[in-house]
Amino acid sequence: xxxxxxxxxxxxxxxxGAVTRAEQDEVATLLAEGRGGESTYQLLYVLGRTSDxxxxxxxxxxxxxxxxxxxxxxALQTLCQFWGFTGRxxxxxxxxxxxxxxxxxxxxKDIAISIAGDYLASNRQCGMLRRLLxxxxxxxxxxxxxxxEALAVAMGEPVGSAIxxxxxxxxxxxxxxxxxSRAEGRQRAEC
Numbered sequence: 001x002x003x004x005x006x007x008x009x010x011x012x013x014x015x016x017g018a019v020t021r022a023e024q025d026e027v028a029t030l031l032a033e034g035r036g037g038e039s040t041y042q043l044l045y046v047l048g049r050t051s052d053x054x055x056x057x058x059x060x061x062x063x064x065x066x067x068x069x070x071x072x073x074x075a076l077q078t079l080c081q082f083w084g085f086t087g088r089x090x091x092x093x094x095x096x097x098x099x100x101x102x103x104x105x106x107x108x109k110d111i112a113i114s115i116a117g118d119y120l121a122s123n124r125q126c127g128m129l130r131r132l133l134x135x136x137x138x139x140x141x142x143x144x145x146x147x148x149e150a151l152a153v154a155m156g157e158p159v160g161s162a163i164x165x166x167x168x169x170x171x172x173x174x175x176x177x178x179x180x181s182r183a184e185g186r187q188r189a190e191c
Contacts, residue, residue, distance in 0.1 A: 007042045014049040021052065028055040031062070040071050048078035056085065063092055066102035073108045076115065086119040090128070093119070097131040110146055117150025126191035129154065133187060136180055148176045151183045 010027075013019050019027075027043050030036050036043045044062060047055055062075035076096065080086040086093060096103070096112035103109055113135060116128040132154065136147045153159055157179075 007039055010046050011042055014046040017049075019046055019050060024050055024052055024055070028058055031055075032058045040068065041074060044071060044074050044078065048074060048082045051083075053083050053085075056083070060089075063089075064100075066100075069103050069105070069107045072103075073111045076108060077111050080115040081111075081118065086115055087123070090119075090125060094127050094131060097128065097135065106143060110143060113143070113146050113150045117153040120150075120154035121156060124190055126187070129183065129187050129191065133180065133183055136183075148179055152179045155179060155182050155186065 010019065010023070024047060027046050031040065031043055031047070040062075044059070047059065056079065059075050059078050062071055063079075065071040065075070076089070076092065079089050080093065093112050093115055096108045097116060099106070099109055113132065116125075116132055119125060120128055120132070132147060132151055136144065136151060139147055
């Protein structure tokens with residue numbers, strides 16, 4: 001591929017699982033050579049939607065795109081949520097939970113919060129749990145909600161239940177406080 005392909009078509013086909021192995025290799029080459037330009041995010045998305053993880057090392061190199069936090073966010077999401085490699089990237093997830101100076105709008109931190117909740121649902125990782133609890137105590141607004149939902153998932157609530165704003169007769173804040181309390185209990189028991 002000497003030029004960037006028809007991205008609209010490629011993204012559509014990626015969603016359908018219809019991107020060929022050769023096209024994936026060509027996209028990976030463009031990204032590895034730094035020739036994605038303004039299309040880097042879309043090209044990475046195409047790779048992320050595939051189940052072919054051969055290009056993991058190249059995607060991992062995009063984790064620290066300080067010039068484009070949304071690319072870093074998608075790289076982390078690809079490696080951890082799409083491809084299921086969180087166990088390999090615990091250090092990166094924890095680093096983004098702590099925050100990096102170039103993530104001005106917490107785009108990468110917010111996806112790291114969700115990834116941590118998913119990972120903790122079936123894994124013991126004291127550093128992630130401690131960080132999520134700290135964020136829950138310090139955050140406000142949307143990030144606070146994302147963190148509480150991630151803690152709920154970590155505590156075994158189904159994702160759909162955790163992100164459902166309607167908690168029936170229980171006010172959201174009461175439910176949120178209960179989630180934090182259970183997570184603190186887990187931290188005491190495991191860590």
